[in-house]
Amino acid sequence: MKFDLIIRNGQVVDGSGGAVFEADIGIRNGRIEGLGTLPGGWSQNELDASGMTVSPGFIDCHSHADLALLASNLEHEKLRMGVTTEVIGQCGYTAFPVSDRFRSLRAGSMAGFLPGIRTAWDWTTLAEYRAACSAAGLTHNMVPLVGHGSVRMAVMGNSPDRPSAAELDRMRQLVLQSMQFGAFGLSSGLIYPPACYADPGEIETLCRVVADCQGLYATHTRGETASLIDASVEEALTTSSASGVSLQISHLKVIGLTPGSRGKVDQVLGRIEKARREGIRVHFDCYPYTEGSTLLSTLVPRWAHAQGVDGLVANLKNPQTRANIRRDIETDTATWENWVQTCGFKAIKIGALGRGRPDPIVGMDLAAIAEQRRQGPIEALFDILIAEHADVIMVFSMMDEKDMLTALAHPQGMVGTDAIPCPPGQGRPHPRGYGAFPRILGRYVRDQRALALAEAVRKMTGLPAQKFGLKERGLVREGQFADLVVFDPERIVDQATYEDPRRHPEGIKAVVVNGSIAVIDGCVTSLRSGRFLTPSSSAA
Helix, strand or coil: CCCCEEEEEEEECCCCCCCCEEEEEEEECCEEEEEECCCCCCCCCEEECCCCEEEECEEECCCCCCCHHHCCCCCCHHHHCCEEEEEECCCCCCCCCCCCCCHHHHHHHCHHHCCCCCCCCCCCCHHHHHHHHHHHCCCCEEEECEEHHHHHHHHHCCCCCCCCHHHHHHHHHHHHHHHHCCCCEEEEECCCCCHHHCCHHHHHHHHHHHHHCCCEEEEECCCCECCCHHHHHHHHHHHHHHHCCEEEECCCCCECCCCCCCCCHHHHHHHHHHHHHCCCCEEEEECCCCEEEEEHHHHCCHHHHCCHHHHHHHHHHCHHHHHHHHHHHHHCCCCCCCHHHHHCHHHEEEEEECCCCCCCCCCCEHHHHHHHHCCCHHHHHHHHHHHCCCCEEEEEECCCHHHHHHHHCCCCEEECCCCCCCCCCCCCCCCHHHHHHHHHHHHHHHHCCCCCHHHHHHHHCHHHHHHCCCCCCCCCCCCCECCEEEECCCCCECCCCCCCCCCCCECEEEEEECCEEEEECCEECCCCCCCECECCECCC
């Protein structure tokens, strides 16, 4: 037999943005080795894609699945919606590097990224973390970034101080080591401790190391509200220009439900376009929802986090510091991302609690919780953080659909879920982790015609593969790795909602990872054909 698998009679959207064409796809040894009209009898395994679209596997270019790779009994929600590759290590939060001195601090600070699950944290480097994940079995491909926050914490803990020359040199060494071990670049989360304490010079210094290794810099900028985003985007562009690093702005948006926030995304996109004309290699990712999700503790000003999670909880328990935190939440919108002021308590819901047991407050907004408890919403916020030791995920309304679509449709925009996994039965996660890519293809391509099919697929496949340097991936071409999705363009739709987020999409016939069928008719197979990719070779 000439091929291990043939996908026949599909309408191919190849990931380049070009015209749709009909072709059979022959797969052998994990790669596409035939594309066109293939004779019968050339494979014992055939998949009929008549009436279906065949595209490259979707690339989630902003994922927080780092710890989920080590957990068992998860739902494989990304795979079920056609994702064959995830870019992990976002927003400065990575499981590596880890220093012995600050190992417990790193574990505690990342606990919220997989509520209810605790891992051994018995690794130090990317190489050791990759080995642990690979041993657990990968259903699809992983592209790791190294997190600035993790690097800083490995050297300085949660200190708000500027690094000494020796500390900065150690940070450079850890970034270089991670790049040599296979990181594709550096990420930052400049609203999260301890990264929020870093000045632009520190970031630029580390980005020079990344640029020398031909990596990229993905940044959750220092501010995404209307009053902060201009300076924050400018900082990212200046870092890219000064260091020579390729720039990816994470989950681009303008947060806020106020008149000053609506429509401002046009101005931000205009600045990005200008930067590209000036030679800065800048792109961005976004997700097709008007609600976001992150740690509930981000509602507390940054200074209160300086001693880590234990210090934050202690500050909330202390009457004087608790009063100072309340003051800043009520009055300060200029120096930090004050989402209480820009979105309001009714917009902020509890998504998951770290202790991993059902609780009636999950799914409720802070205003409703406060009313139920007969206290003010700020007091309710503080008490929840104390009770859960700050291990809480929130979901919050933050922008309107028109602004979201403006960013999503922009030629330099890609698609990332920004999803934080929740184990089965624990919490109410954001629906983007279960439906982002089908939502674009169903709601915004087919129903609203906000995007053409070929352009939407390009944003999900070919463009991110090119940006992140994924060799021989992201296109349906001979010689490329066979990461593919077969879906019905008339039926594909997301089913996950904010009220019922764990519903898997409809309309996906099959998902192929490195030549093996990983999903067929919504069922995940037993095959584990995923790989940890490296920049030197996207094969392994």
